[in-house]
Amino acid sequence: MPESWANLGVDGVDLHLDVGSSGLRKGLTDALREAVRGGRLAPGTRLPSSRSLAVDLGIARNTVADAYADLVAEGWLTARQGSGTRVAQRSVPRPLAPPMPPRSSGSVAYNLLPGTPDLASFPRAEWLRAARRALGAAPNEALGYGDPRGRIELRTALADYLARARGVYADPDRIVVCSGFAHGLMLLAKVLRERRVREVAVDSYGLDVHWDVLAAAGLRLPPLPFDALGTRTEELAAMRPGAVLLTPAHQFPMGMPLSPGRRAEAVEWARLSDGLILEDDYDGEFRYDGQMVGALQGLDPDRVVYMGTASKSLAPGLRLGWMVLPGSLASVVAEAKGPEDWACGSLDQLTLAEFLTSGAYDRHVRGARLRYRRRRDQLVEALREHAPEVTVSGIAAGLHAVLELPPGTEQSVLRGAAWQRLGILGLSRFRHSDADLPARDAVVVGYGTPPDHAWAGALDALCRVMP
Template sequence: MDLHLDPSGSGTGTGSGLRKGLTDALRDAVRTGRLAPGTRLPSSRSLAADLGIARNTVADAYADLVAEGWLTARQGSGTRVAERPVPVPSGPAPRRRAAGRPTYDLTPGTPDLSAFPRTEWLKAARRALAAAPNDAFGYGDPRGRVELRTALAGYLARARGVHADPERIMVCAGFAHGLMLLGAVLRRRGARDVAVESYGLDVHWTLLSRAGLRTTPLPFDELGTNTQPLEELSPAAVLMTPAHQFPMGVPLHPDRRAAAVDWARRSGGLILEDDYDGEFRYDRQPIGALQGLDPDRVVYLGTASKSLAPGLRLGWLVLPSALVAEAVDAKGISDWSCGTLDQLTLAEFIESGAYDRHVRSMRLRYRRRRDQLVAALAERAPDVRATGIAAGMHAVLELPPGTEQSVARAAAWHGLGVHGLSRFRHESAVAEPRDALVVGYGTPPDHAWSGALDALCRALP
């Protein structure tokens, strides 16, 4: 092992001085906790060679510290730091500990991480690594590996109706990274305003604001986001979740889908389509991507964060041809953000059919949970109605007027991590506030789901 020590700190440069300096340095490293109890130290020969001193000097220092009780030495196991209490270094008073994590996590936006297909992913990784060309380990194309872009082009065309050419696909480190790149492109073009939906994620609005763009919310009603005001607002772009509005859960009405595309064609604006959970639908036919209506005016954003896991940090943009060069320039001259091996593994995962099998399996799992949620509400909280449940991994539970805050507090008391709908409402939204909880039924692992559902029902009015 490598060990950073300065044996000359208190020594004189002579043999005895180096011995004392090394002994003091080792003692200090153990006392302060830099060398943890049980840590195996280098052999005297190895450490002497590293420090450029005599082996006997190291052996004598070790012997002194064994005698003092700082180290232990046993035949066959080498020299180790002794198991003993290590005092905490003095310093500023520690901060108050943050509140503990909830017993059950029902926050939306995360899949069941315990269901990540480890075995199949590992098989795909091995195959991808064995077949990887040498240039895969160098600095890559800013758009990402061509193997993944090709696999995505085929999958998105087949499963989501996206017009995708590998040359127009850019791999990014998740949706947020893709949105940052698009924000930079829009600002360089001189854009100042981006229209957004009345309900969504504040982190996305913040990313656009940090790019120097003002976000203006569009009205929302039972038909989804109202796209008619786009004509009057004249933004440079609009960020939407047309297939399954987040978090309200309704698809954008066909007339409004067409109106949004017509606006983009007339004005030269862009539609930024967030297709965050398009694979998961239950009671209706899949709604194709809006990008299929006009690939030159719609930027399609997808991610593996919901279908697989957010820890992979893999997302993709399907760009209009006219935007590719600008997006590449915004990303930089080398693909520093996305690991090559993960890209190759995902490509193999898709091409082998493992991705489709996993999505089908998770679709069944989430549908069962959704059905159990609806049944439990009907039995134990009949005044609460679940909406937006034809697709996705979350539901909106509509509450009696004026009760959202009290129900959220009750949920926290029962150990639930869950958010009220008000958390997702844009501060400038004109729509009347509604009382509801947004429940991510896809988040808990299977073993915790029944407990989470019981705690939720006890918290509801």
């Protein structure tokens, strides 16, 4: 059909439709959705009747009515008898937090930014040996376009490792390999939207880059209440989201595990409400005090999506992650990834599979765990000596610590760090803008980040900026 134009009765808002006859409904739905998402149609705006808009566009009235109905079902529009069709009242997107500082070694003199392991400790020689063995044994078809679920060799190795190390029920057919956590979350967000999920509850403290992935799919992100014991999962029943994103083994960035009672409450909510728990097990292998905290997924494999990566245990540059999915979702998520694996290199997958099955991965993690524990202990001791008013928390596991500061000092510490060219982040950087939380002054320090030769200098610089 030729191009069609219609004024929607709002100053400066025109609708342009230029699609083939078979795509009229979809084209109109997409155009209206983008007008609402982009703010050109404000909440509460009344849209033309289906009859008048159909006349303006020169299309059938049923097409407009169906497009309106689709957007009502998605939550973009509301329709009430007597008041017509209006743009739904939606929460205003929160202002994006400042972007993470660059992670390159040249951006800071002392790098204590959280989120990255010691890249200098990557086991290059062992990885190279695994790559040679994997390439030598690889069938020719491994060099072609792959299964969207990932190589069967890696999925089988992961199923064995996750079962014994993290308590995950992991059948290879339930695993989908992805290129990191954000990629996996993007695939899940797409599937959730297609299943008409509208809200995904999130922690009051977390990573905005993950929230933004979900928000970009049109999902609302109400924050769960948070107290001294961590995320209050008992509130899920009242909030009634379709899914929840949690870091139950080691809450990021606050550092506490989700208590047994709250773990059970989250699973019970998922069972009763047909909800889904997205479990981010980002550094579950690195626990130093007490027994290992197993994955939440083991409590109900049909209600929890377990997500892990090699980003903390090996290196984020590998771009290898995995999802262990409920049986009802495994094929759906694989379809969302595409008919062939365009994202994850087969040779890297085969190398990681060999690294796991040969025992090299376990040896590397054991060595890294000892090294990071020593650093944690040195951090605690140095702060006890040089900054006794600072409380260190969230250190039973992981690669970062939260330093609780005297009231009103977070910004002054960050300014001092900038002068020292010391890379640290304020706790406020990780706070959800809609969360009802008391004021809290703290900084988040990634003690796993520096190479060994730079650790002592980074620790000295940190002590210099403490109040």
